[in-house]
Amino acid sequence: MKKLIIALLISFASTSVFAGSHSPCGVTSGSINILANEFTTYRIFMDEVKSCAGPDADFNVTHSVDHNKLQVAALSANPAEFSAKLVTNGSITPLMNDGLIRPLDDLVAKYGSNLNENQKITIDGKIYAVAFMANAQHLWYRESILNDLGIAVPSTYEEVIAAAEKIKAAGVMDNPYAGAFKSGWNLGQEFVNMYLGHGGEFFKSGSAQPNVNNEKGVAALNVIKKLTELSNPDFLTQDTNAVKEEWESGNVALMHIWNSGAASLLDDEGDQDIKADTRLAPSPTVGGGNKPATTLWWDGIAIATNTSDENAEASFRALVGAASSTDLANNNPNATVWLIKGYTPGDTAGPVVDAASRGTTPYPSFPHMSLMHGALSTELVEFLQGNESAEKALADVEAAYIAKATEQGFL
């Protein structure tokens, strides 16, 4: 009896200390099944999620570079195929469009006391996601190669092109520049960066009508064309992971890829000479603009609507445990820019912080943006191959977008 009273007292004391802040980790009931993109930082994050879930939890995670294509179908099913999804400001909109992720206010109130206020992604006053990292594409360069040729670190794309031409002319490398130009999502993203860098707007204000076939669009395409001419001729087949391989093979001196690439480029595997020579720089501006030609991204956690409350709670606990783990952030300071409380940014956070401080546009979160991105993904290839003019390519983008947006009910 005495023991029971002590136990009750202790549990009472602990609940009063942690009022409104149940410890999230150590999940014992409900099953956790997460869909996530595939790159090193996410792997590191998921290890933490798994250890937070604890050994008794029913824990599954599916990493796939095709997560964007899978998510709507997988979460539309009832019960949903996955209880949780790692989302970004790009991939959250299709889920929001169909009401496939649930408001998290209750769960945040219960388990989220260690979250920063800016981690809470609120839409129309409700929390729909909890962000844990910020990401952006920016410039990477090989210091020794630039130094040998007396090239200053480029701060505009015009300088990037001049630098790459100089490296090529000096015979150091045949294809000194690299970017993720793979036809499909990656190529679309390159245009998004460059178009926003020129100050473009994707839609006519207040409507879903496309607005890319203009001077800014043409200028953006011409810069991309120049960059691809300084890239590996196979550029249309190279995604971010392929570009990283090129970099690690020492074939490239300048590239524009994700900050989170540091997790694999600066690890202990691969050629350490190249690693020691790798430097990160802010994303360049373009065409006299003042904003870097890149987009800001947050990555966060979201919970499926069509899953049981028990599974939702279990998944949220494990994920939010990792998303508020100061240890995770400070043990891997260079894996990305964590938004977690108590995080001291590592050496590689600079370019993302720089992008944010210079007013870089976050990736547009219009409900119809994914259709625009899809049209950009397929219609720009012929221009890059020199088979059609920039104006024609952009007219094709708009036409393809209009056909799809009409079918989806946006126009």
Added chain:
Amino acid sequence: MPHRTFFWFILPTALAMILFIGLPIVSSFFQSLHIENEQVLMEVENCDPFGCTTNVRVDVEATEKIEAENPLGRFNGFGTYTDRNHLAFDEIIEAWDNKSSIGEFKDIVLNLPFYKALLFTLTFCFAVTPPVIVLGFIVALSVNTLAKSLKGLIVFGTILPMIVTPLIGSLVLFWMIDSQGIIGASIQILFDDPNLSLKASSNLTWITLIIYGIWHNTPFAFVVFYAALQTVPQDPLEAAYIDGATRFERVRFIVIPHLYPVATFIMLICLMDNFRVFEPIIGFSAEGVAQSLSWMIYQDLRNENKMLFGSAGATSMLTILGIAFLLTPVLIRTWKEFKTER
């Protein structure tokens, strides 16, 4: 066979075909006549780590209400079939009216997604099928003359390309033709051009895909021809041999006529198979320069965040029509042969 027996014999197959082929086609057709309901948009305030902004989002409740009233979406008739991403009637008429030359008109039409995909699909079909039949026949003839002890092993090796999953087979080749892969590097040395890349130009990519198609399909033709070769009557062959016919003449005048119906069959299957070419495009990351009709369906269903069912349904119907159109001459021929044989 009496009609009655035939009916009971075919009934289970027919039922399964209606259930698994007929009904899905009807359903796809129905879907292709509809487009999504109108999306109700509303302005909301979004806050994220980069600050708060006013943005639009889909009003889920209002949209769901419309969805509940009209679950199939809005009826669009053949609107999806004729839109710019499919048959593009308006664009073609406009191009015809404004053309300055036939070449320009052709360029505009072949730049439209459906016709671009159709061009590649047909090129692939007609470039792959004849070599497959010829090569399959030659391989079958050669294997047939081998010593019995060797045959099993060689047959196994020959049908390997067919056993390998198309996606894996194309991925393996994709890496081999990389400029640092064994084939890619050899070709660079052979042509003495360090910048030559099979993945970079559309023509070379098309040729690569076609060669892959031949490599992948030849075993099928080989297997069928090889089986058919076992049925070639020996008497006429021996008689011809005694009469002094060369090996070529024996093949030309006895074996080929005997295998003619088989060749028609192979052609039928090959055309059908190749018309829905898809995996190599994914495996070779060739989406940028080579799209097929099947790839368009995949694109509508997978590469968009939200599936474009109407669009995919329309492309599927057009693919079925295309296959029917392509096979009609072969089918008529088979029917005629069937009738003369009786």
